[in-house]
Amino acid sequence: GESVGLHLPTLSVQEGDNSIINCAYSNSASDYFIWYKQESGKGPQFIIDIRSNMDKRQGQRVTVLLNKTVKHLSLQIAATQPGDSAVYFCAEKLPDSWGKLQFGAGTQVVVTP
């Protein structure tokens, strides 16, 4: 899961298994959430998003779940592949006029053969 600090949480997953990455967001009024993937040496890339009026959204091999009661977001990756090895972090759109995104610290996913 997410944490703020010097050490990035690491999730080790065997190739072919499903991955679940967790994120606790901060503002109960946030109305939009995004998951990003960042591979080594690259900028963050959009994976999937979800609005606060939904509790689940599916993409290709990825599913995002939103639990507003406990301010929790998760990303599920089905049949994890070596190319899924990266840092994943969530972002929440704060409830202001211009849509600032606040990012979590990230989770390192390592896919083992």
Add this chain to the structure above:
Amino acid sequence: EAQVTQNPRYLITVTGKKLTVTCSQNMNHEYMSWYRQDPGLGLRQIYYSMNVEVTDKGDVPEGYKVSRKEKRNFPLILESPSPNQTSLYFCAIRDRASLGYTFGSGTRLTVV
């Protein structure tokens, strides 16, 4: 496809020597922003710009300046860099219709 181009990709400099990191976009988006990324701290916003000549501070603006004289460019200026500004920097853009950001490839800055 939205493209965000940052230069340079890597930079090593000495304390106090002014430097500029450039960011340009090809999408005519109004919103541009600079972030720094440090281990375990995630992405923290330095400055953002809503449009030409409209800029404002983010969460960690100390030691940085920006300018937005034209829509496509949003340079980040370090007038007197210090070692605590050693970091990975990202420029991001967003259009009015979208809520997500498109990021550049990053600039790794080391200040010695």
